[in-house]
Amino acid sequence: MSATSALTPEQLLDLQESFSAFDRNGDGTINKSELRGLLHTVGHKVDSEGLASLLKEFDNDQSEAIDFQEFVALADRITKNKVSN
Numbered sequence: 001m002s003a004t005s006a007l008t009p010e011q012l013l014d015l016q017e018s019f020s021a022f023d024r025n026g027d028g029t030i031n032k033s034e035l036r037g038l039l040h041t042v043g044h045k046v047d048s049e050g051l052a053s054l055l056k057e058f059d060n061d062q063s064e065a066i067d068f069q070e071f072v073a074l075a076d077r078i079t080k081n082k083v084s085n
Contacts, residue, residue, distance in 0.1 A: 007072070019071050029065035042078060 007015070022030050022038040030038060032051060039046055039054075046054065058066055058074045066074060 015072055015075055016068065018075070019068050027065075029063065029067050030071060031065045035066060044078065 018038075019030065022034050022041075024034055024037075025031075032055065035054070036046065036051055039051075054074070055064065055066070058070045058077075060070055061067070
């Protein structure tokens with residue numbers, strides 16, 4: 001079961017809009033620089049090592065960028081961390 005299948009259409013739309021806002025070059029992925037900006041915006045400051053660790057965990061195809069499916073999994077993690085903190 002994919003992470004997107006557990007979401008409502010409205011939640012998916014919200015995530016797609018967020019993804020598009022941070023995909024600054026419009027290539028359908030969020031690269032390392034864009035990911036750093038996204039994380040900073042949601043209050044997660046990460047150093048280069050932390051960023052590399054997130055990419056390693058969520059970049060399933062090892063493209064050095066996060067596509068939308070990978071972004072959904074990352075957003076789920078961020079949301080769960082905010083709820084538990």
